[in-house]
Amino acid sequence: MTPKEEIIIVFTHVPNKACAEHIAQTLITDKLAACVNISSPVTSIYRWQGQIEQAEEIALSIKTTRQGYAACAARLRMLHPYELPEIVGIHVSEGLPEYLAWVAAETGMQE
Template structure:
């Protein structure tokens, strides 16, 4: 089963915690790392924005990604949240097996 990492920034630590607990609790993700707050600079609707955000690193499977993305869209307050998935080229086999075992095979 292919393990992937999903990156998503959220506006604050409280929402980061809620999303992490929801995704792991619903077995859409095996693990969510809540990172230290960062500054994001981007252009939105023609205007330069500068915001504090909390990055999430979400470990899941490619098979669970569609359901995870749909759930993130329900939980996220942004009109167009950053939700990107990266394939993992390699990893400790025991860890990858654990991730796959913790995520529902057909969410």
């Protein structure tokens, strides 16, 4: 497979910046992600256990590979403070080839 077919962006939201930074540092250190973008606070509105909830959260965009997704998601689940965290992976269909190769190399998945 080409690097383009291998890259996945994982999305999640956490309650605060400290949690976001801890998760990002851990995933990068463990080579489960090449890069984690930490956003400014966003407002999330959702239904949870029959109630409409509203919370300020920090969004994370985690760059990993198809091969590394399961390990990345498992580690993210362990680190995540929510009972049911959003862990959603989206395949990258296009991208700068050099960047995609860098993601693969940084996660140890370079062929």
